Amino acid sequence: MAIKPRIKLDKKDAKKGDLVEVKALVSHIMESGQRKDSSGNVVPRKILNKFTCTVNGKEVFSADFEPAISANPYIQFKFKAQESGPVVLTWTDDDGSKIVGEESITVS
Amino acid sequence: MKLSINRRQMLTIGAGAAALGMLGLPVTPAYAKNDSDEAIAKFTGGKAPTAGRVKLDLPEIAENGNTVPMTVSVESPMTEQSHVTDVLVVTDGNPRAGVATFHFSPASGVAEANTRIRLATSQNIIAIAKMNDGSFYSATKAVKVTIGGCGG
Numbered sequence: 001m002a003i004k005p006r007i008k009l010d011k012k013d014a015k016k017g018d019l020v021e022v023k024a025l026v027s028h029i030m031e032s033g034q035r036k037d038s039s040g041n042v043v044p045r046k047i048l049n050k051f052t053c054t055v056n057g058k059e060v061f062s063a064d065f066e067p068a069i070s071a072n073p074y075i076q077f078k079f080k081a082q083e084s085g086p087v088v089l090t091w092t093d094d095d096g097s098k099i100v101g102e103e104s105i106t107v108s
Numbered sequence: 109m110k111l112s113i114n115r116r117q118m119l120t121i122g123a124g125a126a127a128l129g130m131l132g133l134p135v136t137p138a139y140a141k142n143d144s145d146e147a148i149a150k151f152t153g154g155k156a157p158t159a160g161r162v163k164l165d166l167p168e169i170a171e172n173g174n175t176v177p178m179t180v181s182v183e184s185p186m187t188e189q190s191h192v193t194d195v196l197v198v199t200d201g202n203p204r205a206g207v208a209t210f211h212f213s214p215a216s217g218v219a220e221a222n223t224r225i226r227l228a229t230s231q232n233i234i235a236i237a238k239m240n241d242g243s244f245y246s247a248t249k250a251v252k253v254t255i256g257g258c259g260g
Contacts, residue, residue, distance in 0.1 A: 019217045032226070034203050060215040063223075066206035068199065070175040070224040070257075077210075080186075080217030 003027050005101035007089055013106045014081035022053065022061075023076045024089055026099055032067035048099070050092040051075060055105065056085025081107045144198045144205035144234065151196045151209075151236060157244035162195070162237045164249040173227040173257030180210070181220035182237040182245065192219035194238045201231025226257040 005026040014020050026048070033045025045067060052062040060079035073091075084107045091099040148157075165179035182192045191214050197207040210221045219237070227233075230253045236246045 055215075058215060060213065061221070062211040063221065064209040064211075066208060067204060068202050068207040068226045070226050074222075074224050076179075076222035078216065078218050078220060080215055082215065 003099050005089060005091070005099055007087075007101045007103050009087065009103050009105060012104070013108065016081060016107055018081045018107075019078045020081050020105060021076065021078050022087070022089070023074075024101065025072060025074045026091055026101075027072050028091070028093075028099075030065075030067070030069055030071040030073060034067065046094050048073060048091040048093055050090075052090050053077070053079070054088050054090075055079060056083050058082075081105065083107055142200060142202060142205045144200045147196070147198050147205045148234065148236060151194075151238070152244050155242075155244055157236050157246035159246055159248075161245040162235050162247035164233060164235050164247045166233060166249050166251050169252045169254065170227060171254045173229070173253040173255055175224045175257070176227050176251065176253075177222065178207075178225050178233065179220065179222040180235045180247075181218070184219050184237075184239070186212070186214055186217055186219060188214050191216075191240050192237050193240050195219065195221070196236045196238075197225075198234050198236075199225075199227065199231050200234065202226070202228045207233070227251060227253045228256045229253055 003026060005024055008023045010021040028048050031043055031046040035043045037043055047065060047067055049065050053060055061077045084105060087103045087105050089101045161183045163181045170176040180195055180197060184192045192212045195210045198205040199207055207225050212219045232248050232250050234248045236244055238244055
């Protein structure tokens with residue numbers, strides 16, 4: 001099942017040097033590995049452990065997540081507009097699969 | 109021999125037992141300290157961070173520990189010469205200390221990130237920022253949690 005993240009940039013057209021705010025939300029259980037099911041077995045950990053954001057192929061922000069991040073992780077950060085191009089957000093799951101979302105930005 | 113214990117003796121025994129409980133074997137704390145110190149030491153390489161420059165924004169009281177909004181920002185010009193490289197966020201009361209590590213660069217423009225975190229109980233949240241010159245800054249914020257957020 002492909003999960004589609006929700007991504008919002010506060011501006012699509014920016015002047016060079018402007019700060020662009022990114023807000024992103026993705027559906028994920030973020031199973032902490034601490035919880036037990038009804039028969040007392042520990043539910044295995046399954047979280048998105050890595051997040052990266054690249055603008056035109058250059059990394060501008062990244063984060064490592066631990067189980068203490070809430071389910072349906074939300075992330076908000078800023079980057080400095082330098083050049084036009086795709087804004088690609090990637091979340092990496094514990095099982096190695098990736099969730100990718102893309103927006104674009106025009107820098108004048 | 110008949111063993112008789114009157115009321116006064118009974119009270120003494122009771123008090124003695126209570127005192128033993130307090131002084132004798134170490135009583136397990138309600139919440140054992142987690143690995144936050146180790147996590148911080150690993151991040152800073154044993155250096156003591158200076159308090160300041162880091163701002164942690166969390167509610168004073170979180171009604172639902174399952175999702176507590178958290179903003180961490182670090183005062184820095186974010187230029188090639190002087191910028192924040194990493195920010196570690198840990199808690200001292202969750203089963204595991206780690207929350208997240210944010211990685212910044214001059215391309216970030218500003219060292220600021222917001223996310224939502226889980227807090228199992230009332231506790232301190234600690235953010236430590238690593239600068240590109242190798243110095244460390246920190247901030248601590250206590251949050252009261254009404255309903256813990258680790259399921260169970």
